[in-house]
Amino acid sequence: MNEDTKFLRIFGSIFAGIGSIFAVTGIIIGLNTRSFVATAIPAQGTIIDLVPRSSTDSNGYHSSYVYYPVVKFTDRSGEPTVFESKAGSDPPAFSKGQQVEVLYNPQKPNSAMINSWHEFWLLPVIFTSLGLIFVLIGGIVLIKSFPRLMSFK
Template sequence: MDDSKSFLIFGSIFGGIGGIFAVIGIIFGVNTHSFVGTALSTQGTVIDLELRSSTDSKGRSSSVYYPVVKFAPSSGEQTIFKSNTGSNPPAFTKGQQVEVLYNPQKPNSAMINSWLELWFLPAIFTGMGSIFVLIGGVALVKSFPHLLNFKCK
């Protein structure tokens, strides 16, 4: 197989996968932006840090702490939710006050108002997707050598 065919295949695969990742990241970002724009804000308290441990195929274990938050939405009824984002070391401490964003129709879908909780996934997917698209695009351009041999007058 010649080089231009290899670059064409590589660029198409990388660009395609990157495009999918970038679109997913943009969708996550639009959904997050919409949630933030319509959510109500209140104060909550981190009441626990749930430890989740896992072991990979090589027997290495890792642990991540997920904050559990209690808050009172505008309905007045105490609500407890577990964050979807964990970290090690823990990003929050028990008893810490945090800003909570929530949908009044679904208070259990609340989120801590932090960059990690709201924007990490959209940023990672969009950023990695964009890098893959760029790498794939360069490979695709290299797969058409006649495009690179133009002369300026």
């Protein structure tokens, strides 16, 4: 086996391996999200604040703000709950006073999330998509590193 073939096999294996980890992680996050959505209880909430968080560029300089909505809702037992969304955006996706649907676990109302595609599905879609692209690239490189597979007709 020459050095080029060896390099392609190592490169393809590493790329496909990393891709597999990303894809499986995305699938697990997606399944957990699906489970949460299936068992969560809906409630009406109100955006009461937008918390700006500064992001920095690679040189450590302030580059922009990302706004995280703070939501207040009342759970089915009548208890008011306030939570900060885990998903932020610039520009803000919501405005103060805006009504939003919230999904929450009745045993843990603080685990509530705004019912939006971005909040629930963006992360699993990114992880799974990147993982599958890496697996595809790594797999193609691996297949090409086996000349007998390529010449078989």
